[in-house]
Amino acid sequence: MRPVYLDNNATTRTDPAVVEAMLPFFSEHFGNASSTHAFGEHVGEALKTARKQLQALLGAAFDHEIIYTSGGTEADSTAILSALETQEGRDEIVTSTVEHPAILTLVAHLEKTRGIKVHLIGVDNHGRLDVDAYARALSAKTAVASVMWANNETGTLFPVAELAEQAKAVGALFHTDAVQAVGKVAIDLKSTAIDMLSLSGHKLHGPKGIGALYVKKGVKFRPLIRGGHQERGRRGGTENVPGIIGLGAAADLALQHMDDERTRVKALRDRLEQGILQQVSNTLLNGDGENRLPNTANIAFEYLDGEAVLHNLNKAGVAASTGSACTSGSTEPSHVLRAMNLPSTALHGALRLSLSRENTGEDVDRVLEALPEIVTRLRAMSPAWLAREGADGAPAASHV
Numbered sequence: 001m002r003p004v005y006l007d008n009n010a011t012t013r014t015d016p017a018v019v020e021a022m023l024p025f026f027s028e029h030f031g032n033a034s035s036t037h038a039f040g041e042h043v044g045e046a047l048k049t050a051r052k053q054l055q056a057l058l059g060a061a062f063d064h065e066i067i068y069t070s071g072g073t074e075a076d077s078t079a080i081l082s083a084l085e086t087q088e089g090r091d092e093i094v095t096s097t098v099e100h101p102a103i104l105t106l107v108a109h110l111e112k113t114r115g116i117k118v119h120l121i122g123v124d125n126h127g128r129l130d131v132d133a134y135a136r137a138l139s140a141k142t143a144v145a146s147v148m149w150a151n152n153e154t155g156t157l158f159p160v161a162e163l164a165e166q167a168k169a170v171g172a173l174f175h176t177d178a179v180q181a182v183g184k185v186a187i188d189l190k191s192t193a194i195d196m197l198s199l200s201g202h203k204l205h206g207p208k209g210i211g212a213l214y215v216k217k218g219v220k221f222r223p224l225i226r227g228g229h230q231e232r233g234r235r236g237g238t239e240n241v242p243g244i245i246g247l248g249a250a251a252d253l254a255l256q257h258m259d260d261e262r263t264r265v266k267a268l269r270d271r272l273e274q275g276i277l278q279q280v281s282n283t284l285l286n287g288d289g290e291n292r293l294p295n296t297a298n299i300a301f302e303y304l305d306g307e308a309v310l311h312n313l314n315k316a317g318v319a320a321s322t323g324s325a326c327t328s329g330s331t332e333p334s335h336v337l338r339a340m341n342l343p344s345t346a347l348h349g350a351l352r353l354s355l356s357r358e359n360t361g362e363d364v365d366r367v368l369e370a371l372p373e374i375v376t377r378l379r380a381m382s383p384a385w386l387a388r389e390g391a392d393g394a395p396a397a398s399h400v
């Protein structure tokens with residue numbers, strides 16, 4: 001049977017049309033864009049087109065607001081470190097407890113090695129940011145506030161446009177890790193106060209190893225990687241030409257499929273989610289039910305280990321995740337679900353199902369056929385389940 005891929009928040013399949021757009025830029029148009037001969041010229045033109053394609057997806061006012069990077073992680077590091085250098089006299093960072101490790105590991109390091117004060121703003125049990133605490137943490141000492149556009153584990157969307165306005169009001173820069181949002185929700189940067197935004201190719205059916213940092217025109221910037229004059233001196237090193245071309249093609253396709261993502265993919269996700277919640281008792285939906293990415297479902301099965309569910313799903317030909325790919329493999333519950341204060345009975349039992357435009361109704365059917373039986377079988381072997389409250393006779397309370 002064809003395997004079902006429901007781990008699109010970890011990475012997406014590079015769209016074959018993207019690969020096709022990239023291929024000529026390996027052995028045919030291999031020139032260096034900086035060269036003044038014909039080989040380089042053709043590449044330079046193609047890069048300009050790709051930049052325009054990404055600009056369109058972001059709704060950026062100018063194409064030179066885009067700086068290509070090696071991915072989302074480099075874009076995040078570049079943004080934070082640049083802000084600390086350019087915002088003189090300001091040495092505090094405001095961010096959230098549910099950011100990706102690309103932000104959290106960096107700010108922890110800065111706190112430890114440079115004495116930067118980091119305000120980690122918490123979330124409620126639906127994963128929504130404590131906006132009052134965010135406002136209180138902002139001050140004349142804030143260099144940068146960085147809050148993700150969409151959470152990779154629960155899909156919860158954050159009100160980044162408002163958060164950016166608040167940061168601006170105290171003279172701080174605002175950065176958003178929009179790696180999970182770009183390509184899935186409409187973005188129009190020219191109409192927001194967002195100063196910097198990170199994105200990554202492989203999360204939107206583009207290639208791995210390419211990403212970008214958007215830096216609004218007029219925002220002071222210091223490069224992370226110095227070298228040649230590439231990217232207007234803001235990121236040294238010969239351009240990843242096939243990657244940039246691929247990201248442009250992926251951006252173009254994402255724009256074309258945006259309505260499909262909002263309607264068909266969302267309908268598939270909703271049917272999958274409702275089917276699981278209805279067929280399996282003692283399940284919790286994690287994240288903001290309303291303000292959420294259209295493709296992500298995060299469901300916790302009480303008294304179970306998500307890794308065991310994942311393993312059995314994998315045997316049934318379904319690929320999913322328990323949360324962030326960077327933390328799976330360890331038995332620690334995810335920092336996101338911990339921050340949301342999930343009941344201890346559910347903390348270890350989370351399953352993330354993340355769809356894409358490539359999924360079909362048949363994929364949803366396959367999961368709905370396999371999953372209830374897996375949960376029943378595993379629970380029958382779980383001492384915690386058998387000893388739970390209400391086990392003798394009365395049906396256990398549903399938390400849904």
Ligand SMILES: *Cc1c(COP(=O)(O)O)cnc(C)c1O
Nearest residue numbers: 071072073100102152179180200
């Ligand atoms: C995947 C991801 C990243 C890292 O992007 P890479 O291109 O893999 O470095 C950063 N932030 C979020 C929210 C992500 O989902």
